[in-house]
Amino acid sequence: LTTLRLDHNSLADYNWLQPPGQTQPSMHQILELSIRGKKNAPIALQKFPRLPHLHTLSISRSSSTKLDPEQLSSFSVELETLKIEEGSLKSLNAGIFKNVRGIKTLDLTDNNIESVDALTFVEVSHS
Numbered sequence: 422l423t424t425l426r427l428d429h430n431s432l433a434d435y436n437w438l439q440p441p442g443q444t445q446p447s448m449h450q451i452l453e454l455s456i457r458g459k460k461n462a463p464i465a466l467q468k469f470p471r472l473p474h475l476h477t478l479s480i481s482r483s484s485s486t487k488l489d490p491e492q493l494s495s496f497s498v499e500l501e502t503l504k505i506e507e508g509s510l511k512s513l514n515a516g517i518f519k520n521v522r523g524i525k526t527l528d529l530t531d532n533n534i535e536s537v538d539a540l541t542f543v544e545v546s547h548s
Contacts, residue, residue, distance in 0.1 A: 429458035439470035466492040483508035515540035
């Protein structure tokens, strides 16, 4: 499994991302994951298992009000596209992209962003 799109469904929880006591080899190799839509329950980035090969992540309705490096620690420099739309983000702090320096496309459309630190994009500016 390399691409999984669950957009515009009615997902109530995300326990399937990492079942207790199990690793999911199929999720380990995934390259593109999309969970968007107003009917899906809000999702927190820390719910994601380690996805070292993920290139594209698209989610909506994130429950986080800010991004920090720990929330993106499940991903690697292979992550090139990050879309967090229609979420609760209020601020972008310095250092948040240190684990995902390979980002080329960042879409934070329809959040509630009020502030962006001047050093937020330093880690991704040379990728």
